[in-house]
Amino acid sequence: MTTVTTRTITYAADGLTMTGHLALPAGAGRRPGVLVGPEGVGLSGVERRRADALAELGYVALAFDLHGGRYLSDPEEMLARCVPLLADPDRMRDIGHAALDALRAEPRTAPDRIAAVGYGTGGAIALELGRDGADLRAIGTVNGLTTGRPGEAARIRCPVWAGVGSEDPIMPPAQRTAFTAEMRAAGIDWRLTVYGGALHAFHHPPVDHPVLPGVGHHPGHARRAWRDVVDLLAECLPVAE
Numbered sequence: 534m535t536t537v538t539t540r541t542i543t544y545a546a547d548g549l550t551m552t553g554h555l556a557l558p559a560g561a562g563r564r565p566g567v568l569v570g571p572e573g574v575g576l577s578g579v580e581r582r583r584a585d586a587l588a589e590l591g592y593v594a595l596a597f598d599l600h601g602g603r604y605l606s607d608p609e610e611m612l613a614r615c616v617p618l619l620a621d622p623d624r625m626r627d628i629g630h631a632a633l634d635a636l637r638a639e640p641r642t643a644p645d646r647i648a649a650v651g652y653g654t655g656g657a658i659a660l661e662l663g664r665d666g667a668d669l670r671a672i673g674t675v676n677g678l679t680t681g682r683p684g685e686a687a688r689i690r691c692p693v694w695a696g697v698g699s700e701d702p703i704m705p706p707a708q709r710t711a712f713t714a715e716m717r718a719a720g721i722d723w724r725l726t727v728y729g730g731a732l733h734a735f736h737h738p739p740v741d742h743p744v745l746p747g748v749g750h751h752p753g754h755a756r757r758a759w760r761d762v763v764d765l766l767a768e769c770l771p772v773a774e
Contacts, residue, residue: 537588539581542595546631547624549601553632554581556588556596557641565646565670565770566636568629569596570655572734573615575604579737580652583759590763591772593642597632599654606742615654622661622681629662646670648691648770650762652736653677656695663689671769673762676733678704678712678725686719693723694765696758698731702747726761728754 538557543550554576558564567587571580576598584594599618605611618624629649637644648671649659656677663672664681666688675696693716697704709725716723728735732749736758739750 537585539585539588542635544631544635546598546628547601547618549598551598551628551631552576552602553598553635554584554596555636555639556581556584556594557639558588558591558593561641563641563643564591564593565648565772566593566595566639566642566644567766567770568632568636568647568649568651568659569594570629570632570649570651570658571596571599572653572655572737573599573611574606575600575611577604580655587766590766592766592770593636593639595632595636595639597628597635597655599628606740608743608745612745619654619657619679622664622685625658625661626665629658630665630667633662633667646770648672648766650674650765651677653734660693663691663693666690671765673765675736675758675762676701676704678708680708680711680715686715686721689719689721691722692765692769693721694726694761695724696726696728696761698733698735698751698754699727699729700731700747701733701735703733703745726758728757730754 580596584596587594650673651659656674657679664685735751
């Protein structure tokens with residue numbers, strides 16, 4: 534097993550002091566970097582473990598923060614913060630660019646070889662980085678099929694992969710249709726995977742606090758979605774280039 538080194542890093546964004554989880558692969562040379570964005574509840578052990586798993590594969594991975602070091606286990610509190618955030622592309626971009634700058638500032642990161650993947654709100658932020666023209670090699674989003682301001686998707690400079698549960702009431706068929714229409718109009722390289730029978734946040738292990746209606750874990754599709762993320766990175770951002 535590859536030795537992974539982790540540490541906590543802090544940086545400013547959205548008027549808050551963000552606390553991210555940085556995972557470094559073995560060795561001393563530069564490696565491609567991956568941003569990992571969390572669900573609306575905020576950074577948790579789930580995203581930290583995913584960053585560690587990406588470091589095992591040879592990437593410098595930063596699981597970024599949404600709420601200034603807080604995890605919002607109360608659904609009402611989470612919605613009170615995330616609904617206005619998701620309606621404000623500039624705020625999302627601020628959070629995303631701050632995390633991207635923190636990842637690029639790590640000496641082990643190859644600054645021109647970075648991808649962004651995210652879940653829910655974190656995936657929406659990854660998409661907004663693309664719509665803002667960020668230099669990314671790939672964007673992946675799971676149950677975060679948000680649409681942006683008219684025409685800005687044309688600024689995306691890399692392939693986009695998206696995954697969603699077929700039974701997700703938060704990202705219903707109408708939202709899928711709007712997202713795919715935006716991607717098609719932008720003329721970019723995009724893919725959408727629909728996981729049959731899965732709800733919102735199907736990738737996330739069960740939690741011991743209340744969740745929104747329509748949220749539920751699907752172990753089989755969680756494994757498949759992770760493989761799809763890894764395959765996206767292997768194709769667009771190989772460790773050795």
